[in-house]
Amino acid sequence: MPVDGPSNARSPRELAALLDALQKNVGRVFLGKPDIVRFAAVALLADGHLLLDDVPGVGKTLLAKALARSLACKFNRIQFTPDLLPGDLLGVTIYRAQTSEFLFQPGPVFAEVVLADEINRATPRTQSALLEAMQERQVTVDGNTRPLGPPFLVVATQNPHEFEGTYPLPESQLDRFMLRVKVGYPDREAERAILTQHRAGEPVEALEPVLQPADVIALQTHVRTVRVDPSIAEYILDLIGGTRTHPELALGASTRAALAMYRAVQAFAVTAGRDFAVPDDVKALAEPVLAHRLVTRSWAAGGHPDAGPVVREILAKLKVPA
Template sequence: MNSDNHPPGVLPNTTVHDTRPASELFPLLTALRDNVAGVFLGKPEVIHLSLVALLAEGHLLLEDVPGVGKTLLAKAVARSLACSFHRIQFTPDLLPGDLIGTSVFHQSTSTFEFQPGPIFAQVILADEINRATPRTQSALLEAMSERQVTFDGQTRHLGPPFIVLATQNPYEFEGTYPLPESQLDRFMLRLTVGYPDRVAERAILTQHRAGEPVDSLDPVLTPADVIALQQHTRVVRVEAPVAEYILELIDATRTHPDVRLGASTRAALALYRAVQALAVVSGRDYATPDDVKTLAVPVLAHRLMTRAWDQGGRDDAAPIVNDLLKRIRVPV
């Protein structure tokens, strides 16, 4: 990844405006969806929303019980992209330097040389992210928010593209550290995978006879393709009534009697960009109010702190968001 013209750990910024028309980009998106669906069976809506995070340049948190395919989905998305990829297993003894990197002293030159850590990749799988200490979790904040890492006074850029796919088990408490609100706010979407239906589970049993199918996946998109899709997403039309609908929803979270901490401006921007991405994934160049309704819970629920924190906290926010969607008038 490194060029001779860049210090170790500094990824060259290769963003170039792509002029390919939408007619050339949509088949790439279909190929990506089909590639992931070939190994992650029975959950097309989860794949749909995972691609939303990728196109909206956001990070994705997959939260569910063990064994339902969280890591499989993340690996399938990563292997479908011809991007640099690192999988990081989060553990209690993982240190910030294990993510970012460290300086190594060379006796021959009497100088320190930076050795980049696994965060220097375009796609990061942060497996069981809530098993790391808050200190290590906080090392991700700058990377996720600003796509850069600062070490020894030098800023090293990440990507493009750059996406963190994280997994966690919300029902396991021993040996885990709940993600702080500032960390949760960096994830554009939080998705629950859920159990597959009987037909899909039967197909999974058959599919795994010959080994792990995700290991045989070939990339279908290049980094340039991903960047082109992201650039196309940013120009999707969001008419004034749809934007006002987003703002009404955001404002309602701040005044709801059961919410202690409402959605931030970052949350509003995340919902706006996710709505644009869902339009592209759905084959449209304009956003609709239904896009907002589809994404409201995945984008907002994990960002709200409810007054019932001790009785479930973040899990209680999904019904609140759904209740607000029923109350707020939908623009025509």
């Protein structure tokens, strides 16, 4: 079924209604954290990937499932474990003796929304199998390249590195995630509502899709039309450059990070109902987009990996465009 073309054009009002329906639908079961839901929508609209990072039991998988169920897209969940192999993700070619043919059996990555649950419990070899899929939207197995999507979204969850049985994600893998979001604990009121909501079962199972694949692509196309003033683009470049010269950072932000920031800023503006970006969009996204891509010197020496404070420090020193 075609997902683009003149017949599928959407007006700005229709697009805003679709986005509002998506965020409200996810917010029905992921309670008390509208900012986290907004970041998830930003990743989807900007055609990026989302990494949810926090301790077990705070709703990371719930958010991913709620987002997937809100979209009428093919959804696969992959539970990452130490014995998971690259072929378990991508698929394998098997020989059928009856027909004397080799047939490709697609793996679970062949979906429009993929939940990589507890991604850092798999070995680095298996984690790296996702690199081509996430960046190029394609998978190459036995010399044959097969496309993925559109749309194609990977939502991964991970536990803190200090937890037993986890492997740190390689820098190249982290760089493929547009945003890393720390979920955090809900406040008391939201947690009370969660207790009440779960009396009758798992509420996410009752969610109905509110967006079709064509709607997602229309929103993604609209995001790319958002105007980013040259002064905002320079603000982004100043921030990226600051990460490359800061004495506390052993590895600064890549050009891919700059592109991710630019696209995320466009998507963030759309979630605010604007067709233009403002400096506050950059400020809101600086840590979720950049912190996980940076390597602090203390982390390289075996210390704490969080580069969030450094990002905030760089941002505070930058001149904000008028």
